[in-house]
Amino acid sequence: MTLFDRGEPPVHSERPSKTAPDIWSVSRLSAEIRRLIEDGLPLVWIEGEISNFKLHSSGHRYFTLKDESAQIACTMWRTRPQPPIPIQDGMKVRLYGRVTIWEQGGRYQFDVANLLPAGIGDLQIAFEALKQKLTTEGLFEQARKKQLPRFPGAIGIVTSPTGAVIHDLVWGFATRYPPAKLFLIPTAVQGDGAGAQIAAAIQAYNRLNLVDVIIIARGGGSLEDLWAFNEEVVVRAVAGSRIPVVSAVGHEVDVSLCDFAADVRAPTPTGAAAMVVPDRRDLLETIAKRSETLTRNLVRIVSLWRERVGAIRDGYGFRRVIGRVGEERQRLDGLSRRMEIAVSSQLSNRISRLQGLVGRVEALSPGAVLQRGFSVIQKPDGALVRTAHEIERGERLTARFGVGGADMAVERKWDE
Amino acid sequence: MSNQINSEGTPPTFEEAYRRLEEISRKLEDNSTPLETSFKLYEEGRALIALCQRMLDEAERKVTLLKIGTDGISTEEVKIA
Numbered sequence: 001m002t003l004f005d006r007g008e009p010p011v012h013s014e015r016p017s018k019t020a021p022d023i024w025s026v027s028r029l030s031a032e033i034r035r036l037i038e039d040g041l042p043l044v045w046i047e048g049e050i051s052n053f054k055l056h057s058s059g060h061r062y063f064t065l066k067d068e069s070a071q072i073a074c075t076m077w078r079t080r081p082q083p084p085i086p087i088q089d090g091m092k093v094r095l096y097g098r099v100t101i102w103e104q105g106g107r108y109q110f111d112v113a114n115l116l117p118a119g120i121g122d123l124q125i126a127f128e129a130l131k132q133k134l135t136t137e138g139l140f141e142q143a144r145k146k147q148l149p150r151f152p153g154a155i156g157i158v159t160s161p162t163g164a165v166i167h168d169l170v171w172g173f174a175t176r177y178p179p180a181k182l183f184l185i186p187t188a189v190q191g192d193g194a195g196a197q198i199a200a201a202i203q204a205y206n207r208l209n210l211v212d213v214i215i216i217a218r219g220g221g222s223l224e225d226l227w228a229f230n231e232e233v234v235v236r237a238v239a240g241s242r243i244p245v246v247s248a249v250g251h252e253v254d255v256s257l258c259d260f261a262a263d264v265r266a267p268t269p270t271g272a273a274a275m276v277v278p279d280r281r282d283l284l285e286t287i288a289k290r291s292e293t294l295t296r297n298l299v300r301i302v303s304l305w306r307e308r309v310g311a312i313r314d315g316y317g318f319r320r321v322i323g324r325v326g327e328e329r330q331r332l333d334g335l336s337r338r339m340e341i342a343v344s345s346q347l348s349n350r351i352s353r354l355q356g357l358v359g360r361v362e363a364l365s366p367g368a369v370l371q372r373g374f375s376v377i378q379k380p381d382g383a384l385v386r387t388a389h390e391i392e393r394g395e396r397l398t399a400r401f402g403v404g405g406a407d408m409a410v411e412r413k414w415d416e
Numbered sequence: 417m418s419n420q421i422n423s424e425g426t427p428p429t430f431e432e433a434y435r436r437l438e439e440i441s442r443k444l445e446d447n448s449t450p451l452e453t454s455f456k457l458y459e460e461g462r463a464l465i466a467l468c469q470r471m472l473d474e475a476e477r478k479v480t481l482l483k484i485g486t487d488g489i490s491t492e493e494v495k496i497a
């Protein structure tokens with residue numbers, strides 16, 4: 001016997017018996033395996049990393065769960081509860097379910113009843129990784145932020161059509177600023193597909209071009225609940241929006257990447273209205289003040305023109321244009337009548353104020369001043385004398401009094 | 417009602433009315449504005465004030481639902497209690 005004789009095939013100890021052939025069909029064996037495994041293994045939680053994820057058009061999900069040294073095929077039927085976050089390759093998850101045999105395929109697989117992320121830590125890592133990536137791309141830069149319009153004519157809302165959030169938003173906007181028209185593109189706000197719907201809604205508003213600002217809103221929740229607002233497709237849609245976007249996602253403590261990309265972050269959905277539209281009560285107050293100022297300014301302008309016309313009427317250097325003064329006065333009277341018609345219905349008290357002002361203006365007119373005992377001294381050419389420097393000894397001057405005047409000559413003068 | 421707000425003849429938005437009112441207020445502050453113009457501005461201002469106040473009257477709490485399908489967009493008005 002040499003070493004090479006060992007190549008001989010080993011003799012099988014149990015050959016099929018010729019007397020009682022016990023030959024199983026493949027089906028029978030498979031059914032037996034199925035029974036053993038399905039009865040012998042309880043419903044369990046398993047943990048691992050997802051790979052080869054496929055969402056079939058039927059709605060069923062197929063993937064492989066693996067760890068360092070093993071893997072198992074997994075199926076998650078459409079009828080199972082929605083995963084709280086979109087499934088992706090590389091994601092660490094915990095699955096609840098049982099092993100089943102797929103007899104036609106000759107394979108065993110894990111029938112997933114429930115899927116959860118393998119811990120907040122992993123979501124946080126995903127969040128930080130995407131945040132890092134998009135920050136590097138410059139998506140969150142302050143320079144990209146757009147200013148919100150002061151008086152938005154139309155507001156585009158993206159949120160769930162049911163629940164408290166849409167109710168609070170509509171109520172808040174309508175009571176605070178009635179002129180704004182409100183639009184809603186309804187979307188899911190959590191679960192598979194929510195992110196894609198939200199992104200599509202933002203893009204639709206940009207395409208339709210009928211709103212001045214977009215509000216993305218959702219009530220508070222866990223990081224998993226709010227995950228749609230951390231999806232890359234949403235963050236990119238927000239950052240890419242030509243129309244300013246307000247992120248009103250979760251409570252004040254909840255931070256999403258959508259918040260970073262938005263032009264403005266509202267602390268809560270209810271708080272969004274206060275950041276986006278002015279308050280009608282403030283506006284009404286401003287308008288009331290403006291109304292008063294308007295009237296006051298009209299009264300002031302009329303007084304001003306009376307004063308101007310009065311100066312022309314009473315001016316000594318303008319006697320030759322007395323005819324024009326008359327015209328101006330007629331014009332003023334005409335305008336005064338128009339003013340009285342325009343103002344009288346609502347402003348009779350303003351008229352009396354105007355008359356008071358006119359009285360004061362007239363008290364200051366040259367004629368009235370002379371009546372009070374002052375005189376005006378003029379040179380022969382009509383120039384008014386204001387200082388002794390302007391006259392010479394012996395120069396002939398004219399004095400004007402309240403009534404009448406006198407010609408005179410300078411006898412003596414002193415400069416101070 | 418003043419219709420001098422925009423040339424297209426469409427009713428002005430709140431913003432247009434409000435900004436025009438601000439402009440009129442500024443012009444009426446200016447002593448060089450002719451008297452005739454001042455009266456016209458004043459009348460326009462009063463009309464704008466009435467318009468703005470009316471626009472700020474409490475609105476119906478409603479939202480227009482936009483349903484975006486492959487064949488276009490349908491709208492539906494929904495009232496909120």
